[in-house]
Amino acid sequence: MTFSEKFHLRIPGPTPIPSRVQQAMNQPIFGHRSQEATQLIQECSQKLKPIFGTGQDPLILTSSGTSALEAAVINTLSPGDEALVIVTGSFGDRFAKIVERYEFTLHRLDIEWGKSCSPEQLRIALQQHPKTKAVFVTYCETSTGVLNPIEELSKVVHTHSEALFVVDGVSCIGAVPCQMDDWGLDVVVTGSQKALMLPPGLSFIAVSRRAWRQIEQNQMPSFYLNLLQYRNSLSQSTTPYTPAISLLLGLKEALCMLEEEGLEQVFQRHELLMSMCRTGVQSMGLTLMASKQDASPTVTSIYGGGAEAWSSEDVRKHLKQLRVLVAGGQQHLKGQIFRIGHMGYCDSLDILTALSALEIALTQAGVPISLGSGVKAAQEVYLHHV
Secondary structure (H helix, E strand, C coil): CCCCCCCEECCCCCCCCCHHHHHHHCCCCCCCCCHHHHHHHHHHHHHHHHHHCCCCCCEEECCCHHHHHHHHHHHHCCCCCEEEEEECCHHHHHHHHHHHHCCCEEEEEECCCCCCCCHHHHHHHHHHCCCEEEEEEECEECCCCEECCHHHHHHHHHHHCCCEEEEECCCCECCECCCHHHHCCCEEEEECCCCCCCCCCCEEEEECHHHHHHHHCCCCCCCCCCHHHHHHHHCCCCCCCCCCHHHHHHHHHHHHHHHHHCHHHHHHHHHHHHHHHHHHHHHCCCCECCCCCCECCCEEEEECCHHHCCCHHHHHHHHHHCCEECEECCHHHCCCEEEEECCCCCCHHHHHHHHHHHHHHHHHCCCCCCCCHHHHHHHHHHHHHC
16 A cells, blocks of 8 residues: 655755644634734744854745845845855855846856865955955755855955855754854855755844944845845834744744754754765765765765666656655756755654665666665664764
């Protein structure tokens, strides 16, 4: 028997939603200008602070993560400004496309996909472009499974320029450390459907005092994405436009779950999931895209065998038949890699299930592996951890 409603979602977003969060979102709706809504928005913003590592009040937008990236660009840059975008994959490229669409002067720092940006590479780029007003970077590059060294890059930005440092943390905030204030991050963005264990539809932006000064002088016209409007409304514990109340109810519950587990334990859990996944995959004889030093705790990218052996898309099809969903490659990596997401509502047994299914799928695709090798290796990582 096949249970059509039962499957294992192991893509890097949207991620599985806890039943507690689903139940919270099923509560009766109420007015978005009511006292209940005011209290909910206030609580959610306060509970987001430790997730970002800031004393500032994070802003809540009813929109996708991409809209928050756009807001970060158009609120920090004015017409004629220059921007440096660190591109380590598809989502760094998206940041660059937003800058380009608004006709700001774009300087790309292109890094080989599968590798992180080094502080030295950034230092050289800043010296080449001394008029840069903002540096944009992706914390976790979802398309490659790479985690950029944000703390070190921030030091370079503030040592060698007057630019703001703007971080896309959509696929990792809530799963990895983020000390926005201590690290000198000026703007940090994330979304609801990744480590925060919610459906798509909310995005969050935290802004430093330094960045607010630049935003207050901004000459770029905007309406829905004008962050000053959100700051003014949040001072009254509301939003300038209609918020997604049901998602906010889910957000409150998800943030309570993170509080109960404890952020340090959340980070350690994601490190364990990454280690189990990477070790299991390598024990099957597969090739990881990112090095151990560059790897993200939230998503693992794995090379297919290419023309010589096997197709990553064939393996994905076999996994789908087993009701396990993983992601493929993006842009020029389409057909070359597949990606396993392990963030948010994910535990060790989920990784063991995914690895077991992967072994079956590889065997069905004709890839010569030893059944049980990956699962055994991941089990050993788990037992060593506990």
